[in-house]
Amino acid sequence: MHEVEKYIRSIPDFPEPGIIFRDLTTVIQDAEGLKLAIDSMTEKIKDIDFDVIVGLEARGFIFGMPIAYLLGKPFVIIRKRGKLPCETISESYDLEYGKAEIEIHKDAIQPGQKVVMVDDLIATGGTIEAAIKLIERLGGQVVDNLFLVELAGLHGREKLADYRVDAVVTYEGK
Numbered sequence: 289m290h291e292v293e294k295y296i297r298s299i300p301d302f303p304e305p306g307i308i309f310r311d312l313t314t315v316i317q318d319a320e321g322l323k324l325a326i327d328s329m330t331e332k333i334k335d336i337d338f339d340v341i342v343g344l345e346a347r348g349f350i351f352g353m354p355i356a357y358l359l360g361k362p363f364v365i366i367r368k369r370g371k372l373p374c375e376t377i378s379e380s381y382d383l384e385y386g387k388a389e390i391e392i393h394k395d396a397i398q399p400g401q402k403v404v405m406v407d408d409l410i411a412t413g414g415t416i417e418a419a420i421k422l423i424e425r426l427g428g429q430v431v432d433n434l435f436l437v438e439l440a441g442l443h444g445r446e447k448l449a450d451y452r453v454d455a456v457v458t459y460e461g462k
Contacts, residue, residue, distance in 0.1 A: 290456055290457050291324060291328075292315065292321065292324050293457050295314055296310055296311065298311070310439070310459065312347065312409065312437065315436070325436055326351065326354045326355060328436075329406070333432055333454065336404065338432070339361070339402045342392075342396075343364070343365055344406070344407040344415060345367045345368055345371070348366070348407040348408060350408065351436060355406060364392070365396075366392045366419050366422060367392075368389070369389035372391050372393055377422060379418040381415060381417065392419075399428070400429070402428070403423050403428045403430050403431065406435075407434075408437065409437040409438070411442040412447070413443070413445065414447070416447075417448065432453075433451055436455070436456050438457070440459065441460060
């Protein structure tokens with residue numbers, strides 16, 4: 289067990305019976321838990337050669353920004369459709385009951401830049417897969433996908449079989 293797990297609240301039968309919801313708000317609202325989470329995530333990528341960190345809305349911002357700051361790297365955001373003010377490219381992906389779409393500014397990633405993607409949690413991998421497509425369409429190279437938590441039972445890592453994936457805490461179930 290990783291030490292950060294003691295800060296993660298597990299809520300059984302939410303949002304439906306049989307699901308254990310991993311609540312990360314308890315990590316970020318505790319100063320020690322937040323520091324431990326950021327330090328642990330930073331440790332995972334300290335030896336990777338990369339140019340920029342990309343955070344996915346919204347919790348990827350929470351974890352990605354301080355990591356970028358600590359490592360002296362620029363920080364780029366990927367947001368839900370319609371939230372960015374300049375010219376964007378977008379990518380849609382499937383949700384359990386429908387579709388969603390994310391966007392990035394066209395000038396946010398330069399061709400050849402090496403990118404570390406950051407988000408709070410990987411479940412099915414749909415959002416991060418769409419984000420990788422955006423980076424690659426701009427000519428960037430994704431060198432790592434970094435998460436605080438992985439829900440291994442939802443097989444998101446399998447969607448990213450061609451990419452490096454790092455998680456601080458892995459739960460075997462859903």
